[in-house]
Amino acid sequence: MSANGGTKAIVAALAANIGIAVTKFIAFLLTGSSSMLAESIHSVADSGNQGLLLLGGRRAKREATPEHPFGYGRERYIYAFIVSIVLFSLGGLFALYEAYHKAAEPHPIESWQWVPVAVLLAAIIMEGFSFRTAIKESNLIRGGQSWLRFIRRAKAPELPVVLLEDFGALIGLVFALFGVGMTLITGNGLWDAAGTAMIGLLLVIIAATLAIETKSLLLGEGAESKEVAAIEQAVKAGPEVERIIHMKTLYLGPEELMVAAKIAVSPCDSAESLARGINAVEARIRTAVPIARVIYLEPDIYSAAADEAGTGAASHTAVPQPETGEQAAHPGS
Structure with missing residues (x-):
């Protein structure tokens, strides 16, 4: 428009x-x-x-x-x-x-x-x-x-x-x-x-x-506060994400917003279930803010101790990554 x-x-x-x-x-x-x-x-x-x-x-x-x-x-x-x-x-x-x-x-x-x-x-x-x-x-x-x-x-x-x-x-x-x-x-x-x-x-x-x-x-300007709030709500609306560790946004153009976030997920043994969860979060973000066309989500395990240290994540905790198919962190298509 x-x-x-x-x-x-x-x-x-x-x-x-x-x-x-x-x-x-x-x-x-x-x-x-x-x-x-x-x-x-x-x-x-x-x-x-x-x-x-x-x-x-x-x-x-x-x-x-x-x-x-x-x-x-x-x-x-x-x-x-x-x-x-x-x-x-x-x-x-x-x-x-x-x-x-x-x-x-x-x-x-x-x-x-x-x-x-x-x-x-x-x-x-x-x-x-x-x-x-x-x-x-x-x-x-x-x-x-x-x-x-x-x-x-x-x-x-x-x-x-x-x-x-x-x-x-x-x-x-x-x-x-x-x-x-x-x-x-x-x-x-x-x-x-x-x-x-x-x-x-x-x-x-x-x-x-x-x-x-x-x-x-x-x-480079980030999203408006109402857009940030909508994205945060969309990320946390499902069972896939425990919390947002940190998130940044950037307008790549007037009608294109990039979203990059590190999110805390529950430990899981299946790369496939992790990828499905990431895709579900991306879909919710695009529904809430349609101009969010480039999305990068990095899954991690939240650690209170690491949060106090300033990282907010368990830096040495291994998180299963998908070996084939869709990647856990990728720009959506």
């Missing part, structure tokens, strides 16, 4: 930004407004960013290889991080440079004075439709989370990126309208420079936010 919704939001934003970028650039050529130039580059950067997100989503679907045995799901995070760099450099820093240049040589808008206002109002309407689509698709997976928590905790990067870009674009358009409007009213080009500077600062802040959140995903 998140992947399809993210793609729909990206396509809507891409279509809007391409049209907006063209009209803004025409307005800049007619009027010489630095706010219009900054907004043109902003829309160009956003269009490129949406192209990068689509490319990242497509490349992430590649099958796993011996060189990349866990697949390419996290490639979506890499492209989202590149988006933050593009937004910072091409959008934010360029707008700040243009504001500095315009402040050094301010001049009023002397021709085609109605064009930038009309273009900005039309852009606000188009950007509003794109933002509305992003909100609608996000609500399908956001649940009861606040918007801030959704942006910070979402594992699929596309929707938070589009949400922040569209929100920033709308605020930037308001800043541009303010700068252009005050320039037309007062005849003082410094207002245009001020609007451009506000756009630049806004883009730098959004880019920094995206970079920080995407960096966390690149480093």
Whole structure:
């Protein structure tokens, strides 16, 4: 759901930004407004960013290889991080440079004075439709989370990126309208420079936010607390497991979770019964958390003495391992 919704939001934003970028650039050529130039580059950067997100989503679907045995799901995070760099450099820093240049040589808008206002109002309407689509698709997976928590905790990067870009674009358009409007009213080009500077600062802040959140995903995030609780409950729901000695989780991609756990099992003499028990636990985990697609379970015999020593297991106790057939610890298929 998140992947399809993210793609729909990206396509809507891409279509809007391409049209907006063209009209803004025409307005800049007619009027010489630095706010219009900054907004043109902003829309160009956003269009490129949406192209990068689509490319990242497509490349992430590649099958796993011996060189990349866990697949390419996290490639979506890499492209989202590149988006933050593009937004910072091409959008934010360029707008700040243009504001500095315009402040050094301010001049009023002397021709085609109605064009930038009309273009900005039309852009606000188009950007509003794109933002509305992003909100609608996000609500399908956001649940009861606040918007801030959704942006910070979402594992699929596309929707938070589009949400922040569209929100920033709308605020930037308001800043541009303010700068252009005050320039037309007062005849003082410094207002245009001020609007451009506000756009630049806004883009730098959004880019920094995206970079920080995407960096966390690149480093590797574990499952949410509710997912961890569901996995623990599933593991301990049957007679095969006495307790969980320790467990770790890691998102291999937005829709793929790895679970690795050492579990205490009852002593048994049959490798076959041990393997059946492990398979039963894996099946319960996948039922409870469907995105848990890669599961490694290591059986051991629990020892209170070893637990006090910090290992939690009888390190020298031999546990029968299956000689043929299914292995006790393996990624599920």
